[in-house]
Amino acid sequence: MKVDTSLYVSIGVKLTVALIGLLIMTRLLGKKEISQLTAFDFVSSLMLSELVGNTIYDDNIHLSHLLFALIIWTLLALGLEKFIARFPRLSRYAAGTPDLIIRAGVIDFNAMKRNNLDFAQLGMLLRENNIFSLREVAYALFETNGSISVLLQKDPEKISGNAEDHQGTVSLPAYIIENGSINEDTLKRLGRDRSWVEQLLQLSGITHHERVLFAEWSDSSGLYYQLKETNKA
Incomplete structure (x- = not known):
């Protein structure tokens, strides 16, 4: 053959x-x-x-x-x-957005259900970040690739009792401007609007948000930004 x-x-x-x-x-x-x-x-x-x-x-x-x-x-x-x-x-x-599973130390159970997460899976994802207690977590974002990103509490060993009594001890930074474009979804989550962003920028001497490469807001630290590169003569 x-x-x-x-x-x-x-x-x-x-x-x-x-x-x-x-x-x-x-x-x-x-x-x-x-x-x-x-x-x-x-x-x-x-x-x-x-x-x-x-x-x-x-x-x-x-x-x-x-x-x-x-x-x-x-x-x-x-x-x-x-x-x-x-x-x-x-x-x-196209790629989706991260979803806050834990906000200010409080679990958002509706967000867990939206992402088909149960407590066993949440615990596993936290342990992959070397976190073994929910009291250590101030914020947890469920990323679009299935991983979880965590912002820790400042003094978790001092936290006990009702989780809702310990809100506001840590602030989660958020991008409010990306490549000159205002992030409407972030503003909605923060309970803010475009005029608030424009006022923040004016206080920093910026007249147009299109000039901003990125801007990050934190309730505890305020505004942090970087302008786009400009052609120098």
Whole structure:
């Protein structure tokens, strides 16, 4: 029985090209670890793997077709990343936004239900951050990649009794401006509006929020910001 070596060579070449192409695409998109992938990135990677898998074992699809598919997909993904970076508000729709699970030391059970979290999962996520007691946590954000970020209480050993009696001891910083764009979702969470942001900026001598690269607000520390680079004569 004669073995068709050309088929094996074709599969081997396609696999090699696909692997190299996927590595290049991953580096171009800046994703260095699986933990950095959002839900959107994960779905995108599944679609790409399906595309590559269907081309490898199909004799009617040549290497040039695979290269074309990889190039087009990479350009589309890069274009989308750049577009989302230009308009930060779109990023929150495409990749989602972190959700506050613990706010000022108080668990938001509705937020837990929104994210399909139970107390066993919350405890596991906290232990991954070397936190073994809820009294240590001032704020906890459930990130879009499924991890949790924690801001600790100042003196957790002094905290006891009702969690609601210890609110306000630690303030969670929040981005109110990103790349010149006011973050409406953050303002809504803070109970503020655009006029409040404009007043803050005017107090710092800034007349237009478009000049601000980022601005961070903390109830305990106030405004912290950086202006965009300007061309110097």
